[in-house]
Structure formats: C-alpha cells, structure tokens
Amino acid sequence: MAQPLSEQSKAIVTATVPALEAHGGAIVAEMYTRLLADEDIKALFNQSHQQGDSSQHAALANAILGYARNIDNLGALRSVVERIVNKHVSLQIKPEHYTHVATALLGAIEAVLGQAASREVLDAWGEAYWFLANLLIEAERKMYDDIANAEGGWKGWRDFVIAGIIGESASVKSFVLRPVDGGPVLRHQPGQYLAFDFDHPDTGKARRNYSISCAQWRILPDLR
Known part of the structure; x- marks a missing residue:
C-alpha cells in the first residue's frame, strides 16, 4: 500500500499549480523528448501522437495539472486513474517503466522551470509522483492477475x-x-x-x- 503523502509535499505541489498552468505544455514536451531517447521506451508510444500540436501531450499536461489541483482530493481523479490503468495494462506497462518516467518528468520540471524548480519542489514532486505511481502499479498488478485468471485469459503477450x-x-x-x-x-x-x-x-x-x-x-x- 502506498504511503500517504506528507502535508509539506502536498502544500508544495499545490503551490506549483500556477507554474504548471503557464508551463505544463513545455514540461510535457521536454519529458517526452527525454523518454523517447530510449528506443525501448519509444516503442511504447504511437509516434504519430508526438508531432505538432499533440493531443497526447495536451492530455498528459492536463492530467499533471489535475493531479496538482486535486492533491488533497484524489477521489476526483478516480475515472482518470481507471483509464490510465486500462491503457497501461493494454500496453503491458511494468513497474520498471515508472522509473524512466520519474527521471524524465523531474528532469523536465527542472529544465523548464530553472531556478524555480528548487530541491524542495523536486523532492515534493518526486514524492507525489511515486505515491501515484505505486497506486497505479498495484491496480495494474491486480488487473493483470484478473485477466490471467479469467477463463480464456492469459498473462503477457500471446501470439x-x-x-x-x-x-x-x-x-x-x-x-x-x-x-x-x-x-x-x-x-x-x-x-x-x-x-x-x-x-x-x-x-x-x-x-x-x-x-x-x-x-x-x-x-x-x-x-x-
């Protein structure tokens, strides 16, 4: 079970909302640039969604902003989390993939926000990221098991x-x-x-x- 977020981290993440409103698109674009530099990670993404005014980039920017705005009321994000879990399971996302995303996201925040991305801000967002990531990992593990145990189900890829x-x-x-x-x-x-x-x-x-x-x-x- 994921450890509760500290009140200090919640307050810091909430305080970054204006920065995300102003620079969320740039942060996401930088994050994807870092992620897609790894060929194995790149294969997980539809490259046609990485060009120009990407709806995928906009959706992720809005999701990050929504997370920051609702850091004290995560129940409001339940439907979003359910969609993410289903998408991740369809693509066979594994726990180890989350480390790549954490590195890319925190690196992007630091690169785009510059001095405003203090150590306290990065630590708070690191804690917030892994809190959500652990919730997703657990939900995805359950869905993988449910699919494998269903009649006619399987685990992993099937030819x-x-x-x-x-x-x-x-x-x-x-x-x-x-x-x-x-x-x-x-x-x-x-x-x-x-x-x-x-x-x-x-x-x-x-x-x-x-x-x-x-x-x-x-x-x-x-x-x-």
Whole structure:
C-alpha cells in the first residue's frame, strides 16, 4: 500500500499549480523528448501522437495539472486513474517503466522551470509522483492477475494469427484473429480494446491499440 503523502509535499505541489498552468505544455514536451531517447521506451508510444500540436501531450499536461489541483482530493481523479490503468495494462506497462518516467518528468520540471524548480519542489514532486505511481502499479498488478485468471485469459503477450480479412468499407478492414496455441479466448467487455506488439522490418518495434468489433475477434483500427 502506498504511503500517504506528507502535508509539506502536498502544500508544495499545490503551490506549483500556477507554474504548471503557464508551463505544463513545455514540461510535457521536454519529458517526452527525454523518454523517447530510449528506443525501448519509444516503442511504447504511437509516434504519430508526438508531432505538432499533440493531443497526447495536451492530455498528459492536463492530467499533471489535475493531479496538482486535486492533491488533497484524489477521489476526483478516480475515472482518470481507471483509464490510465486500462491503457497501461493494454500496453503491458511494468513497474520498471515508472522509473524512466520519474527521471524524465523531474528532469523536465527542472529544465523548464530553472531556478524555480528548487530541491524542495523536486523532492515534493518526486514524492507525489511515486505515491501515484505505486497506486497505479498495484491496480495494474491486480488487473493483470484478473485477466490471467479469467477463463480464456492469459498473462503477457500471446501470439495470434490472422485467419481472415473482411473489407468493411473502402478505408476500413476487419481482421479475424485466432490464437496460435488453439486455446480459448476470454470474452471482452464493452469498450475494451486490444494492444498489439509489432516488429516491422522497416519501422522497427511499435505497439498499437485496436478496437474489438465483435466477439469472434474481428478488430477495427483505432482511428482516434
């Protein structure tokens, strides 16, 4: 169980809200630059979301700001945390990945805010980050276990083959998937999606999410 945040750290994080409102976008952009310098971490992200006016960057900047604003009322962030957990599990995010993010985030705060990022500010944000990270890690561990223990479930990556392709329209195709091991496949819940781990000979490793179009494991590209 995550240790409660100290009152001092809560106060310092709350005091950084104006700085985040003014510089949150720059902090997130710098954080991603640092993260994506590692090829293994880079493969976790859709690179089309890293260009120009990125909606992914904006979403993370808003999430960080929301965390700072609600540091004394984390219940207000429950739905956001649930979405993050689902996304992380789909991409097979592991506890060790959180160290990379911590290093990139704190380094970005220091680089963008300069002297305003005092040791006290960095320590408070480090404590706040790991408090939230540990909550996410625990929730993700439970979800991994629940999926593995469900009928037809599995843990980690599982190999599937494309058993058929159906043209839905001029621009959309559905792919019928079958597990290589021939075992059963758990039934999906409404709104769930799949994550795929690709190793393309030209573009290298990448992970992408796709919508499930029916229980027979036809999938549609996630066009969001």
